[in-house]
Amino acid sequence: MAVSVEFHRVLTAAMNDLIEHGFDSQERLERWMRELRVAARASLVPERVLERELTSALTRAFAQAMNPRALSRRNPGVSEYTLLNVKPELRKKLDQRILASANLIRLNRDAAIEKTLQRFSGWATSIPAGGTRSVNRREESERVRRGIAGLPFEERRVIIDQGHKLVASINQVVAEESGxxxxxxxxxxxxxxxxxxxxxxxxxxxxxxxxxxxxxxxxxxxxxxxxxxxxxxxxxxxxxxxxxxxxxxxxxxxxxxxxxxxxxxxxxxxxxxxxxxxxxxxxx
Ligand SMILES: [Zn+2]
Structure with a gap:
């Protein structure tokens, strides 16, 4: 999975620095953690772009769910009158779902970045001051990167999944109103x-x-x-x-x-x- 070149560059620099000097000060570790956090954020789809995608995906799912054929498959016999009655409530469900999903994605993101940093810090603090020669860099950097590597794929899946949840909640509201x-x-x-x-x-x-x-x-x-x-x-x-x-x-x-x-x-x-x-x- 592609994590940006920039993140890879910072991670490699951080590892080289630690391998050379070892964990000799908290300051050294914190500096790299800061840089890695910035690079990790920059390597992901910007939040604003993601939110736009999320809004349009859920709005599309909403329109599809409100299509008469789709509706009558899940709620056979629903009347025009019922639909008219619940429309404002359904719109509210859409707005709520957009907000909740954006929050969820933000939380997932923070968790993935923190996990990545934790892995790095766990590795870094294990290196004795003065540095080391016995490190498999490739393996270690793979292990650190794994935390955010799968995130873009995961975020796509979350958006699709949130669409299904929205459709389910819309039909539940319609069903309740239809008795x-x-x-x-x-x-x-x-x-x-x-x-x-x-x-x-x-x-x-x-x-x-x-x-x-x-x-x-x-x-x-x-x-x-x-x-x-x-x-x-x-x-x-x-x-x-x-x-x-x-x-x-x-x-x-x-x-x-x-x-x-x-x-x-x-x-x-x-x-x-x-x-x-x-x-x-x-x-x-
Ligand atoms: Zn199932």
Whole structure:
């Protein structure tokens, strides 16, 4: 992974200096730590550029999630009216996600740089005053650089992952507003490098119940062995999870065993009602 030439240059100079003089003063160490910190920062994509990328990636994810086809896949039967109602809240989710992601990336960055400096300092303080000849420079500098070498790749992944989290939270808001009663877990096999979580694979196609929903309150549905959505982690909650929920808002879309007797009766009479209407309509 490419870390800038400048960082490499400073690191090499720092190591040569330590190898020659050894850890003879705190001052020597601190000077190099300062220089390395500056060079490490300079070797990364500037924060402002990254934030711009982040904002545009999440705004794009937001627009895609709000696309009617994408929405109705996750929230079948969502009405225009519901969408209109929640739009301000969804916008807020986007803004929150942008802020949170920028923070996350900043924290990751600081941690990676600190880790790199710690490695350097650990190595530097082990060299006796007066210097040493027994050092494998290449290996040591590789070890020090490893802390920030993978960062650009990691930051790309974080941005993509934050997009999935945003989409999940948007659909959750829409589902709540639509009066969803259950959700079907859909497992997505991740892109290269991702190990599918066996627990997530096992949940594919399973129903999870939304606690306190209207159909439960009215005694129309039951768990019948299912779990509540709040008893497990949310879709896209764990790092790089791309699983998603298809929300269920109507009794007729539940498996039969999840309906109570009262629920089945309600469904049957609703169907009868519907037939009566259609017949009346057809009869003109
Ligand atoms: Zn998953």
């Amino acid at each position: 969803a009663i259950a959700a079907i877990w859909h497992h997505v096999k991740e892109s290269p490098g991702y190990q599918a979580r066996p627990e997530h694979e096992a949940r594919d196609g399973r129903f999870f119940v939304i606690r306190g929903n209207w159909a439960l309150r009215d005694g129309l549905m039951k768990l019948a062995g299912r779990k509540y959505t709040d008893e497990i982690e949310q879709v896209a909650e764990l790092p790089f999870c791309r699983c998603w929920y298809e929300y269920v808002t109507a009794l007729r879309d539940l498996p039969n065993d999840m309906l109570t007797v009262k629920g089945r009766e309600a469904l049957a009479s609703a169907r009868k009602e519907l037939r009566r209407f259609t017949n009346a309509y057809v009869a003109g």
